[in-house]
Amino acid sequence: MNDVRMRGFKARTEVSRFQAVVRERTRRLEAETVALEQAGGRVLADAVLSAVDVPAFPRSAMDGYALLAEETYGADTYNPLAFNVIGEVTPGRRFEGRVGPGQTVRIMTGAPLPDGADAVLMAEYTAEHDGVMTATASVTPAKHVGRIGEDIRAGAPVLPAGRRLRPQDLGVLASIGQATVKVVRRPAVSLLITGNELLKPGEAPRGAMIVDSNSLMLRELAIRDGGRVAEVRHLRDERLLLREALLHAPGDLVAITGGSSVGVEDHAPTLVAEEGELLVHGVAMRPSAPTGFGWVRGRPVFLLPGNPVSCLAAYEFFVGLALRRMAGLAESWPYRLARVPLRERIASQIGRVDYARVRLVEGQASLISTSGASILSSTTAADGFVVVDQDSEGMPAGQTVDVWLYD
Amino acid sequence: MNDVRMRGFKARTEVSRFQAVVRERTRRLEAETVALEQAGGRVLADAVLSAVDVPAFPRSAMDGYALLAEETYGADTYNPLAFNVIGEVTPGRRFEGRVGPGQTVRIMTGAPLPDGADAVLMAEYTAEHDGVMTATASVTPAKHVGRIGEDIRAGAPVLPAGRRLRPQDLGVLASIGQATVKVVRRPAVSLLITGNELLKPGEAPRGAMIVDSNSLMLRELAIRDGGRVAEVRHLRDERLLLREALLHAPGDLVAITGGSSVGVEDHAPTLVAEEGELLVHGVAMRPSAPTGFGWVRGRPVFLLPGNPVSCLAAYEFFVGLALRRMAGLAESWPYRLARVPLRERIASQIGRVDYARVRLVEGQASLISTSGASILSSTTAADGFVVVDQDSEGMPAGQTVDVWLYD
Numbered sequence: 001m002n003d004v005r006m007r008g009f010k011a012r013t014e015v016s017r018f019q020a021v022v023r024e025r026t027r028r029l030e031a032e033t034v035a036l037e038q039a040g041g042r043v044l045a046d047a048v049l050s051a052v053d054v055p056a057f058p059r060s061a062m063d064g065y066a067l068l069a070e071e072t073y074g075a076d077t078y079n080p081l082a083f084n085v086i087g088e089v090t091p092g093r094r095f096e097g098r099v100g101p102g103q104t105v106r107i108m109t110g111a112p113l114p115d116g117a118d119a120v121l122m123a124e125y126t127a128e129h130d131g132v133m134t135a136t137a138s139v140t141p142a143k144h145v146g147r148i149g150e151d152i153r154a155g156a157p158v159l160p161a162g163r164r165l166r167p168q169d170l171g172v173l174a175s176i177g178q179a180t181v182k183v184v185r186r187p188a189v190s191l192l193i194t195g196n197e198l199l200k201p202g203e204a205p206r207g208a209m210i211v212d213s214n215s216l217m218l219r220e221l222a223i224r225d226g227g228r229v230a231e232v233r234h235l236r237d238e239r240l241l242l243r244e245a246l247l248h249a250p251g252d253l254v255a256i257t258g259g260s261s262v263g264v265e266d267h268a269p270t271l272v273a274e275e276g277e278l279l280v281h282g283v284a285m286r287p288s289a290p291t292g293f294g295w296v297r298g299r300p301v302f303l304l305p306g307n308p309v310s311c312l313a314a315y316e317f318f319v320g321l322a323l324r325r326m327a328g329l330a331e332s333w334p335y336r337l338a339r340v341p342l343r344e345r346i347a348s349q350i351g352r353v354d355y356a357r358v359r360l361v362e363g364q365a366s367l368i369s370t371s372g373a374s375i376l377s378s379t380t381a382a383d384g385f386v387v388v389d390q391d392s393e394g395m396p397a398g399q400t401v402d403v404w405l406y407d
Numbered sequence: 408m409n410d411v412r413m414r415g416f417k418a419r420t421e422v423s424r425f426q427a428v429v430r431e432r433t434r435r436l437e438a439e440t441v442a443l444e445q446a447g448g449r450v451l452a453d454a455v456l457s458a459v460d461v462p463a464f465p466r467s468a469m470d471g472y473a474l475l476a477e478e479t480y481g482a483d484t485y486n487p488l489a490f491n492v493i494g495e496v497t498p499g500r501r502f503e504g505r506v507g508p509g510q511t512v513r514i515m516t517g518a519p520l521p522d523g524a525d526a527v528l529m530a531e532y533t534a535e536h537d538g539v540m541t542a543t544a545s546v547t548p549a550k551h552v553g554r555i556g557e558d559i560r561a562g563a564p565v566l567p568a569g570r571r572l573r574p575q576d577l578g579v580l581a582s583i584g585q586a587t588v589k590v591v592r593r594p595a596v597s598l599l600i601t602g603n604e605l606l607k608p609g610e611a612p613r614g615a616m617i618v619d620s621n622s623l624m625l626r627e628l629a630i631r632d633g634g635r636v637a638e639v640r641h642l643r644d645e646r647l648l649l650r651e652a653l654l655h656a657p658g659d660l661v662a663i664t665g666g667s668s669v670g671v672e673d674h675a676p677t678l679v680a681e682e683g684e685l686l687v688h689g690v691a692m693r694p695s696a697p698t699g700f701g702w703v704r705g706r707p708v709f710l711l712p713g714n715p716v717s718c719l720a721a722y723e724f725f726v727g728l729a730l731r732r733m734a735g736l737a738e739s740w741p742y743r744l745a746r747v748p749l750r751e752r753i754a755s756q757i758g759r760v761d762y763a764r765v766r767l768v769e770g771q772a773s774l775i776s777t778s779g780a781s782i783l784s785s786t787t788a789a790d791g792f793v794v795v796d797q798d799s800e801g802m803p804a805g806q807t808v809d810v811w812l813y814d
Contacts, residue, residue, distance in 0.1 A: 035609075036608055036609065036623055037608075037623065037626070040626075040627040040630070041627075052611075052612055054612065054617070054784075055617060056612055056613075056614075056617075057615060059781075061779060061780075061781060063668065063669070063670035088671075090603060090604075090644070090672055091602055091603055091604030091605075091615070091644075091672075092602070092603035092604030092605070092615055092616055093603070093604075093615055094614070094615050106671075108670050108671070108672055109668070109670065109713070109714070110602070110604055110617075110713065110714075110781075111604070111615075112615045123669070123670070146779065146781055150779070150781075150782065151781060151782045151783060151784050152784050158784065158787070159787060164814065166627075166787070166813050166814070167623075167624040167625075167626075167627035167628045167631070167719075168624050168715070168719055168783060168786040168787055168813075169787050170620075170623040170624055170627060171620030171621060171623055171624035171715055171783050172620065172783050172784055172787050173623075174608035174609070174618050174619065174620045174623050175612070175617065175618050175620040175715075175783060176612075176618075177610065177611035177612050177618060178609075179608070179610075195498055195499070195517070196497060196498055196499035196500070197497075197498030197499030197500075197517055197518070198498075198499070201443055201444075201581035201586070202442075202443065202581070202585075202586035203584065203586075204459075204584035205459055205461065205463055205582070205583075205584050206463075207501070208464060208498070208499055208500055208501050208518075208519045209499055210461070210462060210463075210517075210582065211581050211582050211583075211584060212581065213577075213578030213579065213581045213582040214578060216443055216444065216574075216577040216578055216580075216581050217574040217575050217577055217578035218574075219444070219447075219574075220447040220448075220573075220574035220577060221574045223447070224574070237497070237498075261470065261516070262470070262530075263470035263515050263516065263530070264513075264515070265497055265498075265515055306516075306517065307516070307517075308575070308578055308582075312574075312575055336743060372468065372553065372557070373468075374466075374468060374517075374553055374557075374558060375558045376558060376575060376579050376582060377461075377558050377559050377565065377579055380565070380566060380573070380575055380576050380579050406573050406575075407571065407573070
């Protein structure tokens with residue numbers, strides 16, 4: 001690709017074609033082993049089978065009395081039956097003796113069922129005085145007894161590969177005796193933030209300088225999509241600086257913000273083309289037209305516009321897709337959808353995708369009018385966004401649309 | 408409250424009444440100041456107003472040429488107009504001179520508009536040779552110029568109190584020069600895990616011992632609901648040990664698992680009654696009947712069943728509510744809803760709430776049959792749960808129900 005600076009994009013890639021290129025070039029990362037305490041929200045690399053039965057012994061599901069069920073037949077409040085209480089068994093211990101005819105053992109929920117007993121009579125249907133329990137109800141064999149492997153059988157599949165681990169999944173993994181689990185490694189992202197006009201977050205804007213808002217935003221988005229940030233560098237718009245940073249950035253994916261268009265200071269596209277492959281440059285969408293994607297030294301490199309709304313939209317359509325694929329997550333946006341009518345018409349053009357910020361007002365989606373690509377506050381004032389498809393010229397007021405909700 | 412052990416619950420509190428007690432006793436925690444990098448997902452304590460205009464200067468929204476708009480009138484491809492290029496201005500610098508009649512300054516997106524210019528002509532409609540730019544289109548005043556305060560005006564509200572900070576919110580806070588932000592402090596939770604039968608997570612089950620699955624699960628749930636875990640202690644079922652742990656636990660909220668029912672080893676309810684107030688003990692729900700709530704030394708104390716499904720459901724109905732209120736989050740469950748028909752009837756009783764785990768099968772909600780309170784794998788095999796209201800005797804097959812999705 002030749003120098004395109006100051007001459008505009010010759011042709012813009014369709015959003016769907018760009019996404020297809022991202023899919024072709026990205027795949028799930030390899031597995032790593034982490035402690036269970038660190039595994040919440042991570043993605044299982046392989047299916048998990050249990051090596052053990054849970055429980056490994058028959059256990060009581062109630063507080064009550066362990067006994068032989070057939071000895072309780074006929075017991076009711078008019079005909080209480082008496083049993084000699086020969087002991088007690090609590091969770092974590094085994095009862096050393098055996099329950100014989102006319103005998104019972106006081107038992108707590110979770111305790112192993114003593115030998116000789118085959119059922120548990122709930123405490124509510126009993127009374128105990130001077131070592132004698134009187135039963136006022138009968139039970140059938142196996143009543144209130146959890147059998148071996150009732151929860152999990154040895155050899156059985158416990159969790160499928162690809163599962164994003166839920167709180168209760170960690171509990172199950174602990175209960176089968178796992179201390180660690182194999183999960184998909186989180187993609188590490190290098191953020192190269194370019195622009196002579198940029199101050200670092202935490203500084204106060206002054207003179208012709210503004211504060212970089214993209215790095216904090218991209219860091220949070222990357223974490224949301226299963227990634228982590230390996231390094232953030234703020235760079236002046238100097239070709240050699242950017243080249244060094246690009247070639248030596250740590251991590252699995254590089255995102256460069258700023259300098260992604262066709263101006264004289266836009267070094268990123270030509271650098272990517274020189275040092276590797278520039279696969280896409282210029283997208284048929286609004287905002288975010290000056291977005292690019294390439295491949296340098298075996299890694300994906302995204303060129304993101306410096307304008308913060310464009311940067312956000314370009315992340316959402318392309319970088320997030322790559323990260324979720326690498327992290328083993330579902331490709332779809334992690335936003336809830338609302339289906340509501342449009343309050344005002346949205347204008348677009350055939351062949352172009354629009355990312356339109358909307359507010360929900362009285363159950364309708366209302367377009368945010370200050371919609372310039374540099375107006376980040378349009379995305380904080382918005383409740384979500386509507387995507388206008390490339391085959392659409394826009395959508396009339398009243399049409400029901402899908403709103404992707406930021407919260 | 409007297410000793411209730413081994414005599415069953417006299418009366419069970421309705422779920423809605425229990426939740427009302429939790430609401431009466433919990434409120435949003437105070438604010439703390441954190442660095443922006445740590446603020447993602449945190450809840451804003453106060454509304455944020457901007458102290459500055461963003462941008463603080465008029466800036467170009469395009470790559471092109473800064474000039475006086477009226478000098479371009481009449482320019483088109485048949486009538487190109489010439490301007491002397493007297494310099495260039497890039498982002499982060501001011502142009503030192505002034506644009507006079509017949510003059511222009513090359514300008515990049517984001518750069519301050521030079522004095523004397525009032526518009527930007529896009530590079531696409533220009534050509535430049537030997538210091539002369541020829542314009543083939545006209546522009547109107549203010550075209551492609553972002554005015555002072557266009558994004559954010561000094562003094563204007565930027566984000567409302569109570570907002571859970573989004574990625575782009577951090578960008579906006581950075582852009583107005585904030586290095587820190589005041590957010591609601593995260594409630595710190597002490598987990599007291601009781602049971603002689605319990606091994607710690609990471610150990611292998613052996614003999615009559617099983618591995619605690621609740622602590623890892625509760626930790627993840629607490630983090631999800633805006634909290635953090637201050638301490639996890641595994642305790643034997645000894646009254647004095649539990650008393651000491653209860654009185655000296657760090658944090659804003661204590662959750663005790665196990666020993667919450669009416670057995671002889673169930674010390675927690677009587678301890679809470681002795682050392683503070685036992686406000687609720689015994690709930691009209693299945694599972695999780697042996698759940699309690701009290702107040703000891705100025706802090707909420709939850710008594711959760713040791714059975715993992717009961718523990719999960721009790722967390723979801725009561726502890727999560729308390730934590731989300733303390734963290735300043737919305738009270739509602741952070742789960743997506745699906746509305747689907749029931750594949751099989753769910754049985755219940757009037758006066759009791761049921762937490763029924765279901766799988767989604769061919770677009771229907773199918774009840775998981777191994778529904779015992781000790782079967783944690785029922786919650787990992789499930790896609791979500793259905794709540795059977797206390798006014799319902801159950802729900803017939805075919806009825807459309809709300810399924811709260813775990814993922």
